[in-house]
Amino acid sequence: MQSMTDTKLTIYGEQFTSRMLIGSALYPSPEVMQGAIATSGAEIVTVSLRRQQTKQAGDDFWSLIKEMELRVLPNTAGCHSVKEAVTLAQMCREVFATDWIKLELIGDEYNLQPDPIALLEATEILIKEGFKVLPYCTDDLVLCQRLDALGCEVLMPWGAPIGTGKGLLNPYNLQTIRTRLPHQTLIVDAGLGLPSHACQALELGYDAVLLNSAVAGAGCPITMAKAFEASTVAGRLSYLAKAMPQKEVASPSTPTLGMPFWHAN
Numbered sequence: 602m603q604s605m606t607d608t609k610l611t612i613y614g615e616q617f618t619s620r621m622l623i624g625s626a627l628y629p630s631p632e633v634m635q636g637a638i639a640t641s642g643a644e645i646v647t648v649s650l651r652r653q654q655t656k657q658a659g660d661d662f663w664s665l666i667k668e669m670e671l672r673v674l675p676n677t678a679g680c681h682s683v684k685e686a687v688t689l690a691q692m693c694r695e696v697f698a699t700d701w702i703k704l705e706l707i708g709d710e711y712n713l714q715p716d717p718i719a720l721l722e723a724t725e726i727l728i729k730e731g732f733k734v735l736p737y738c739t740d741d742l743v744l745c746q747r748l749d750a751l752g753c754e755v756l757m758p759w760g761a762p763i764g765t766g767k768g769l770l771n772p773y774n775l776q777t778i779r780t781r782l783p784h785q786t787l788i789v790d791a792g793l794g795l796p797s798h799a800c801q802a803l804e805l806g807y808d809a810v811l812l813n814s815a816v817a818g819a820g821c822p823i824t825m826a827k828a829f830e831a832s833t834v835a836g837r838l839s840y841l842a843k844a845m846p847q848k849e850v851a852s853p854s855t856p857t858l859g860m861p862f863w864h865a866n
């Protein structure tokens with residue numbers, strides 16, 4: 602019998618079993634946040650230094666995150682300039698004692714689209730300073746190639762604008778990036794709304810997904826976290842199993858006498 606072997610998700614040399622990275626914002630309560638993150642099976646949680654408003658709220662939040670013993674991926678959510686993002690990344694390195702940074706640099710307020718030019722500039726600066734950059738970028742092949750050439754070992758193209766829940770708006774672009782950068786760890790980041798969207802990303806050969814709103818904004822975040830976990834497992838297995846080719850013309854699936862097994866033609 603054929604058996605299916607899989608590699609683990611690799612991020613800058615570190616290996617993970619879960620193929621979902623999860624955000625820590627927008628949950629209805631700290632308890633629900635902890636419950637949903639734990640249920641999701643995620644081993645990496647992204648956190649924003651900028652979003653904490655008072656010292657007390659910040660301290661309480663960090664204690665909850667620390668209790669969960671997850672790998673923390675600080676992000677530069679809300680930054681609009683290279684200077685702002687680089688400064689925040691430097692602060693994150695001090696506060697969280699990690700050189701990982703999810704680099705988010707917004708270029709447009711309407712759709713929160715990442716600014717590709719500023720992103721390249723900030724990535725170059727941060728890599729020279731020793732950061733391990735995980736850039737949140739648009740699904741543009743040439744931009745991804747440039748980020749790859751700068752030394753990024755993970756790229757995170759968007760599925761759709763942050764918080765929209767629209768899923769993969771341009772599967773062709775995402776597929777092209779996968780095909781052209783086969784060595785890269787690729788993560789679809791943002792815009793997912795349903796577990797089926799995560800499954801689709803994994804089926805395209807993406808290594809993982811990063812999401813927040815779909816779980817935090819669900820009617821029952823804990824149940825939705827479980828559904829996303831199952832969908833990433835299903836999507837990865839489906840990718841490894843290699844789907845049957847699609848056909849334009851029907852072919853009978855009921856075996857004809859004397860031909861009980863599949864014939865590829």
Ligand SMILES: CC(=O)[C@@H](O)[C@H](O)COP(=O)(O)O
Pocket residue numbers: 623624625626647676678705737762763764765766790791792793811812813814815
């Ligand atoms: C939490 C975080 O990093 C977001 O900026 C991320 O991009 C997730 O987006 P969604 O909320 O659309 O899942």
